[in-house]
Amino acid sequence: MSSNRTVSLSAFTVTRPTDTRQSEPDRGEPWKDQAACRTWDFTVGDPWFTPIPGKKGRDRWPLVARSMCDECPVKAMCARDAMTYEERSGEGRFGFVGGLTPEERSALALLGKGATA
Numbered sequence: 001m002s003s004n005r006t007v008s009l010s011a012f013t014v015t016r017p018t019d020t021r022q023s024e025p026d027r028g029e030p031w032k033d034q035a036a037c038r039t040w041d042f043t044v045g046d047p048w049f050t051p052i053p054g055k056k057g058r059d060r061w062p063l064v065a066r067s068m069c070d071e072c073p074v075k076a077m078c079a080r081d082a083m084t085y086e087e088r089s090g091e092g093r094f095g096f097v098g099g100l101t102p103e104e105r106s107a108l109a110l111l112g113k114g115a116t117a
Contacts, residue, residue: 036072061096069099
């Protein structure tokens with residue numbers, strides 16, 4: 001039996017199939033169990049890591065990603081987790097994560113370094 005999940009995202013409502021790929025909860029980081037995106041069906045696309053060509057700043061990221069992050073109860077923890085990973089890995093900043101663009105996370109990282117220097 002197929003079921004749908006309706007999600008209200010600020011200015012619009014999205015109805016999508018319920019994610020059947022849910023894995024075991026992440027025991028190391030239980031805040032992830034509360035993330036608004038945890039049940040997103042990535043077979044329909046990845047709006048967090050697929051920028052819109054020709055757009056700049058926050059408009060570069062699809063509205064569904066921005067809206068879901070804006071409503072997420074753990075976006076601050078998500079942003080902190082992403083920034084920690086980005087600093088440790090040295091791989092750069094990619095995607096709209098924790099409600100922040102890569103540029104916004106870079107600016108916060110620079111502010112944080114200035115506060116501790």
